[in-house]
Amino acid sequence: MWRIIHQFGSPPWVYRFCDRVIPWLLPLTLLALCAGSVWGLLYAPTDYKQGDSYRIIYIHVPTAVVSLAGYYVMAFAGLVSLVWRIKLADTAMRAAAPIGAAFTAVALVTGAIWGKPTWGAWWVWDARVTSMLILFFLYVGVIALFQAYENKAIAARACAILSLVGTVNIPIIYKSVDWWYSLHQPASIKFTGESAIDSSMLYPLLGMIVTFYALFAVLMMLNLRQLLTEEHAKSSWLGKRLAQ
């Protein structure tokens, strides 16, 4: 088991992993994105209250969910970097940050677009929306903080600390709709018992959530590969690999 975990610390191994997985996971994910979008846009029924504007849910909820999970990916990489001083963990943390930022931005923007016809407002300072905005600032903060230091080892340590401190925001986002009077509705998908959403709408939503998780994984691997190529440009293992 330790051997498996040790491999995650080896840049050549991770590079090979990315090279092997991306060629099939990327097309599969793109296909699933198309299929899920078509299903959500055309085949899911119209909502009796919101009409067709609710179809934004098939983008909004998956990107929001994955932006939360992705933050834990980034923060965990930061933790590993701080505790075990593994350089690859720094690289993983830096790979995750821009993806999380992009997903959070998409969640915020699609939420605003959905909010206009539904709530009558593009933006409200309610608990869920505000804490998601803070999440976006945290992601951007990690990216910016890395650029702020010349010494990249120190930079990575600072980013790891920021990532870890920011994890408190995730449960706040999650529970915000229960703890505060929020315009944003409480969770419809229940892990135990009946979900408050019809199956004909739930299934494409679950499909899109899985698809966006896969998209996060693909983007992580693409970013990792780019960063590793930069970091190890002069290494013999990379030279040999590219010569093949």
Next chain:
Amino acid sequence: MGGHGAYVWSAYAITLVVVGISLLRPWLATRRLKRVIQQELSRQQGQTMRDAATGLADEVADASQA
């Protein structure tokens, strides 16, 4: 889309653009980097072989003079 078409399509379009850029940027950057590394490697290899050939030529000249 029951009058909400502009909202729905703009949301999906923005997502498509963001996802597309997120996928393309690292892929293109990696491709460019790999090309640069390979060019540098073949340049270095060529230089090494030229140095070796020069060294060999010098040795042969020394040996024939001796």
